[in-house]
Amino acid sequence: xFAVTILGNNSALPMYNRHPTAQVVYVHDQLFLxxxxxxxxxxxxxYKIRRSKINHIFISHLHGDHYFGLVGLLSSYGLxxxxxxxxxxxxxxxxxxxxxxFEAANVILPYPLHFIPLxxxxxxxxxxxVTISCFEVSHRIPCWGFLFREKKKPLKLLSEKLQEYAxxxxxxxxxxxxxxxxxxxxxxxxxxxxxxxxxxxxxxxxCADTAYMESIAEKLKGVTLLYHETTYLANAEAKAASRxxxxxxxxxxxxxKANAKxxxxxxxxxxxxxxxxxxxxTRPVFENTSLAIEGVxxxxx
Amino acid sequence: xFAVTILGNNSALPMYNRHPTAQVVYVHDQLFLxxxxxxxxxxxxxYKIRRSKINHIFISHLHGDHYFGLVGLLSSYGLxxxxxxxxxxxxxxxxxxxxxxFEAANVILPYPLHFIPLxxxxxxxxxxxVTISCFEVSHRIPCWGFLFREKKKPLKLLSEKLQEYAxxxxxxxxxxxxxxxxxxxxxxxxxxxxxxxxxxxxxxxxCADTAYMESIAEKLKGVTLLYHETTYLANAEAKAASRxxxxxxxxxxxxxKANAKxxxxxxxxxxxxxxxxxxxxTRPVFENTSLAIEGVxxxxx
Numbered sequence: 001x002f003a004v005t006i007l008g009n010n011s012a013l014p015m016y017n018r019h020p021t022a023q024v025v026y027v028h029d030q031l032f033l034x035x036x037x038x039x040x041x042x043x044x045x046x047y048k049i050r051r052s053k054i055n056h057i058f059i060s061h062l063h064g065d066h067y068f069g070l071v072g073l074l075s076s077y078g079l080x081x082x083x084x085x086x087x088x089x090x091x092x093x094x095x096x097x098x099x100x101x102f103e104a105a106n107v108i109l110p111y112p113l114h115f116i117p118l119x120x121x122x123x124x125x126x127x128x129x130v131t132i133s134c135f136e137v138s139h140r141i142p143c144w145g146f147l148f149r150e151k152k153k154p155l156k157l158l159s160e161k162l163q164e165y166a167x168x169x170x171x172x173x174x175x176x177x178x179x180x181x182x183x184x185x186x187x188x189x190x191x192x193x194x195x196x197x198x199x200x201x202x203x204x205x206x207c208a209d210t211a212y213m214e215s216i217a218e219k220l221k222g223v224t225l226l227y228h229e230t231t232y233l234a235n236a237e238a239k240a241a242s243r244x245x246x247x248x249x250x251x252x253x254x255x256x257k258a259n260a261k262x263x264x265x266x267x268x269x270x271x272x273x274x275x276x277x278x279x280x281x282t283r284p285v286f287e288n289t290s291l292a293i294e295g296v297x298x299x300x301x
Numbered sequence: 302x303f304a305v306t307i308l309g310n311n312s313a314l315p316m317y318n319r320h321p322t323a324q325v326v327y328v329h330d331q332l333f334l335x336x337x338x339x340x341x342x343x344x345x346x347x348y349k350i351r352r353s354k355i356n357h358i359f360i361s362h363l364h365g366d367h368y369f370g371l372v373g374l375l376s377s378y379g380l381x382x383x384x385x386x387x388x389x390x391x392x393x394x395x396x397x398x399x400x401x402x403f404e405a406a407n408v409i410l411p412y413p414l415h416f417i418p419l420x421x422x423x424x425x426x427x428x429x430x431v432t433i434s435c436f437e438v439s440h441r442i443p444c445w446g447f448l449f450r451e452k453k454k455p456l457k458l459l460s461e462k463l464q465e466y467a468x469x470x471x472x473x474x475x476x477x478x479x480x481x482x483x484x485x486x487x488x489x490x491x492x493x494x495x496x497x498x499x500x501x502x503x504x505x506x507x508c509a510d511t512a513y514m515e516s517i518a519e520k521l522k523g524v525t526l527l528y529h530e531t532t533y534l535a536n537a538e539a540k541a542a543s544r545x546x547x548x549x550x551x552x553x554x555x556x557x558k559a560n561a562k563x564x565x566x567x568x569x570x571x572x573x574x575x576x577x578x579x580x581x582x583t584r585p586v587f588e589n590t591s592l593a594i595e596g597v598x599x600x601x602x
Contacts, residue, residue, distance in 0.1 A: 012376070012377070012380055013377055013380050013381070014342060014343055014346070014377075015346070019343075038339060038340060038342070038343075038369075038370065038373040039339065039340045039343055041315060041339070042315055042320075042339075042340055045315070045316070062402075062405040062406050063406050064372060064373055064376045064402065064406060065376075068339075068369075068372060068373045068376075069339065071365060071369060072339040072365055072369045075313070075365045075366075075369075076313070076314055076315075079313055079314050080314070091405070093401070093404075093405040094405070096401060097398070097401050097402055097405065100394070100397060100398050100401065101363075101365065101398055103394075104363040104392070104394040104395070104398065104442075105363050105364050105365060105442060106441060106442050140407060141405075141406060141407050
């Protein structure tokens with residue numbers, strides 16, 4: 001499963017039982033936490049997130065609504081006896097903030113905590129399935145988005161053809177990587193006779209808090225699922241600009257220009273109790289848009 | 302009204318929808334916040350606490366479950382446009398923790414924030430109604446309790462007697478302070494003829510996180526309402542001692558020795574889902590005991 005579960009969809013002031021930003025990204029059996037507003041650990045309990053499966057946490061920027069729940073989560077991991085390594089990818093000043101708080105509590109975490117400061121645009125995580133990179137967006141303080149991109153998938157084997165050519169299963173791995181098979185008799189079975197192209201790699205982009213920025217669309221060309229903030233409705237464009245946030249129309253425009261497959265919008269201002277208008281404004285520009293609703297999981301596909 | 306509303310009654314790991322420690326103490330029209338675990342601002346919304354009425358916040362110690370919600374609350378006050386002064390009484394290292402977080406967010410609060418570091422045992426707040434003092438308790442890191450004590454109340458006027466002696470209402474204030482009244486003719490109307498003793502001053506003691514400490518009972522002799530932690534049931538006494546926490550029996554013993562009028566127990570360990578046993582163990586030692594339940598207000602009387 002490649003998907004994202006929303007734990008918080010509100011902007012800075014928690015209201016209407018909407019919470020500050022946090023998301024869990026599933027890439028098959030791995031869980032990644034993206035931002036961690038106050039109360040994230042309680043939201044994890046509410047929505048039955050298997051927090052022990054999280055080994056990597058990404059913090060976009062140091063406005064409190066994106067990280068004030070982190071030190072509580074890290075402390076709870078300690079109290080729960082976690083021993084597995086945990087990696088934090090975050091703006092550099094967070095390291096000292098965490099250190100001071102653990103020192104003040106005289107806490108020594110029972111697990112290794114690794115801190116990787118975000119810098120520029122680069123790959124920050126990679127395994128056999130996925131590459132995660134950070135990219136700078138435009139906010140009032142240094143702020144990064146994160147792009148989760150599946151790696152190129154192996155070729156798909158055509159089981160009928162495998163039988164037809166009597167290829168031993170011990171060679172399947174090489175076939176998936178594009179090799180031809182050569183029989184004992186020396187005959188060449190061409191790879192393309194027994195395989196077909198894999199599904200294209202999928203991708204999820206989290207654009208954090210940002211003013212409208214056309215270059216984001218360039219960078220994310222062809223992204224499968226694009227999360228873009230819509231703190232404000234269209235008529236608050238000046239306010240959005242002054243706070244380095246985005247409106248519905250701006251988010252939809254980024255999705256359109258990026259040729260995204262689907263748009264997910266969130267980080268709603270507390271001035272809006274009812275959210276319908278966010279869809280009403282976004283969909284005429286970019287039809288395949290969904291509201292980020294807490295507790296809901298959105299597949300990347 | 303002199304009362305306390307519980308916002309969080311659990312120990313460090315939030316569970317069973319119980320939250321980390323926070324309490325609001327009402328002294329007539331003033332609200333005081335005591336400790337501020339993660340999610341306190343959400344609990345305030347849930348229980349309709351008029352947070353703008355809070356001007357003084359007391360933090361007992363720097364274990365996260367007693368203060369991780371503070372920076373979020375302070376930030377939200379800023380976003381809500383608060384301009385009134387706010388005072389924080391807390392262990393000294395908290396100042397830098399807060400400062401770093403506001404610096405990282407490039408936030409300048411729109412209200413004056415005063416930081417008063419706790420030291421030893423002393424009066425830290427006083428107005429015409431109440432005196433608040435801090436006192437050291439015994440925990441794994443420096444930790445303070447807080448004692449809210451009403452000031453000596455004015456004498457009560459006996460209205461029948463006032464009429465009988467025809468004392469002008471302009472003199473009532475002096476009567477309440479104990480003065481005799483002298484008529485135009487020079488006759489002395491003795492104060493005790495027209496007044497009676499006021500109700501005794503009431504008091505609320507918050508004992509924070511602490512190991513069993515007999516000296517607390519000495520210090521709090523005659524307290525009206527005593528909040529004492531009971532992280533553990535009696536059979537976990539060794540565990541309690543090793544973590545510098547208290548059991549049911551220990552809390553009840555402190556209340557008994559202090560000759561408290563009523564005991565309120567909380568800070569329950571996450572190992573206990575059902576809390577009945579806390580009362581079953583406490584009441585045989587100290588009958589007038591209540592569980593601290595979130596959202597419930599307990600009168601000090």
